Amino acid sequence: MDCLTLLRKFVTNKEKVIYTDSNNSPVEKIQDAEQFVFGTDARFPKDTLTSYPNKQAKGFYSLAAVLLLLEYQQKDYSSYLKNSVAAGIVSISFLDKKPLLDYLEGVTDSLPQAKIESNLILTNTSPEAETSDLTGEPGHQPAKRMYEVDPKVVKALELEMPKKSRYSTMMEAKVDFTPGLDRMILYKLIDPQATQPDDFLKKKGPPIIIVPLNTTATITKYNVKDFLLGNGHKSTLELLTKNAIKPEKLVFERTEILDDHKLPIYTIPNGLPAEVEVIDSVNDLKIDDWDRVVGVFCVGKEWQFKGFKWENSTDLFNNVPGVYVMDQSEPSFDPNLAKDWKVGRFDLSTSTPLTYSRFLESFWKSIDSHIKEKKPWYVNSTPYWS
Numbered sequence: 001m002d003c004l005t006l007l008r009k010f011v012t013n014k015e016k017v018i019y020t021d022s023n024n025s026p027v028e029k030i031q032d033a034e035q036f037v038f039g040t041d042a043r044f045p046k047d048t049l050t051s052y053p054n055k056q057a058k059g060f061y062s063l064a065a066v067l068l069l070l071e072y073q074q075k076d077y078s079s080y081l082k083n084s085v086a087a088g089i090v091s092i093s094f095l096d097k098k099p100l101l102d103y104l105e106g107v108t109d110s111l112p113q114a115k116i117e118s119n120l121i122l123t124n125t126s127p128e129a130e131t132s133d134l135t136g137e138p139g140h141q142p143a144k145r146m147y148e149v150d151p152k153v154v155k156a157l158e159l160e161m162p163k164k165s166r167y168s169t170m171m172e173a174k175v176d177f178t179p180g181l182d183r184m185i186l187y188k189l190i191d192p193q194a195t196q197p198d199d200f201l202k203k204k205g206p207p208i209i210i211v212p213l214n215t216t217a218t219i220t221k222y223n224v225k226d227f228l229l230g231n232g233h234k235s236t237l238e239l240l241t242k243n244a245i246k247p248e249k250l251v252f253e254r255t256e257i258l259d260d261h262k263l264p265i266y267t268i269p270n271g272l273p274a275e276v277e278v279i280d281s282v283n284d285l286k287i288d289d290w291d292r293v294v295g296v297f298c299v300g301k302e303w304q305f306k307g308f309k310w311e312n313s314t315d316l317f318n319n320v321p322g323v324y325v326m327d328q329s330e331p332s333f334d335p336n337l338a339k340d341w342k343v344g345r346f347d348l349s350t351s352t353p354l355t356y357s358r359f360l361e362s363f364w365k366s367i368d369s370h371i372k373e374k375k376p377w378y379v380n381s382t383p384y385w386s
Contacts, residue, residue, distance in 0.1 A: 003063050004050050004104075004111070006038050012106045015039060017067060030068050031087040052100060052111055054093070064089050066100065073101055078374065206251060206275040207294040207371060207378060212304060213280040218325045218348060219297045221246050221280045227325075230258045230265050230360055233348055250278040257360060265357045266364045271380040272371055282307050294375065295367050296322045300337025317342040321366045 010017055018026055019033035020043075027033050036044045049060040065084065069092050072080035077094055084091035092100060102108045211217070211224050219227060220236045222244055227233050229252070253274045257265045268274055276294075279285075285293075290309040298304060302313060310316040322343035327333060329349035338345070344366065346359045371378050 002051055003042075003044050003048055004052060004066070006042060007063075007066065008104050008106070010038060011070065011104045029087070030064055030071075030089070033064075036063060036067065052096070054090070054096070061092055061096070061100075062089065065092050066104075069097065069100070070104070082373075204288065204292055206273055206277050206292070207367070207375070208289070208292045209276055209278050209295040209297070209367075210282065210293060211278055211280050211297045212299045214299070215240065217297075217299050218327055221250055221278060224278050224297070225250065225252050228360065228363070229254065229256065230357070232356075233325075233351075251275055252278075254364065257364065259357045260353050266361045268364075269368055269372075272368050273378050276367075291375070293320055294370050295363075296320050298322055298324050298338060298341070298343060300324055300326075300334070300341075313338075313341045321370050323363060 007017070009015075018037040019028070019030060020035045020037055021027050021032060022034045024035070034046050036046070036048070038044070044063055046064055048063040050063050050066055052061045052066070053059070054061050064087075068084060068087060068089055069080060072083060077097070081091055099108070099111060103111045209224075211219050211221055213220075215222070215236045217236070218233070222236045222239045223234050254268065254276060255274050259265050277292075287309075293309075296316065298313070305311050305313065305316055308316060310319055313322075316322065322341065323346065324338040324341070324343045325346045325348065326337070327348040328335075344359075344362065346355075351359075
């Protein structure tokens, strides 16, 4: 029985696959495992390839990649990708994910592209194996005898591995290709028609920061550029009395963020985009555009998030960095606004040049950390959108 068929049996029967290290001791994480134990039926080494083809790499997905996908199937795909990279496992593509899960969960009876053939099954032939197993009490007699594999067969299977494929090169080389692979997978997820990572950037544009639409907010499209570049804060109402015009499209570079003495407050890390776009309405955002959102200025009220991808403050700020800029000197100030939200806070009424500079440094650091962690397609990419 091949490993995918056996895994399907375990998934549908809600049985657990045990991960073990080189000493046959159970471990929690896939990256710490050396074998995958299917009860008393079989053991597979960590580097076992399944019969499910990886069309992009012209090889086969590993059993480790499938087991990791099962662990993260209830979470968003980006979480799976992130953990695949952390574990050093080539991940299963977004397009291949659903057919595989449907098969494993019994929704479909077969994998159309799978070439079903025997996988290598390791056998524990030690005396202890005859009297105990990982799924029962000491002394428990296994119900089935595991199959033994001739070492010559093992060698033959190793020689059949597609040594010259992109997949096998990444698996065998000592150079860590996973960050680049993660980026390639992510841009394919967002735009399957893209032929290179920069195609995503060309079509979609720079990172987006969302500000409130209402002119009574402390930060709006009228004053956000100056505020974020270190030029201080002017209220929107003050600017409107001077006939200020709201920019229809607001894109600016953050290469110079200076304090009152023209000294740099913050320097962008190498490889991250200098340009950002600011919007105050999400009505024109498509689903894919939300992958560009890297920050949100809030007013402290939930109604602001109507029409957002995440329509409540908890979900929103678990996915995007947020900030609440307030002015406690205002008569209408409510100290309970955004009180328990996961956002940074800055008070204009007590601001000094030093606290302002520290706020800007902290703000841009959080944005760039979010980009590096959650938006890898922006790292070391050529900006075509300007």
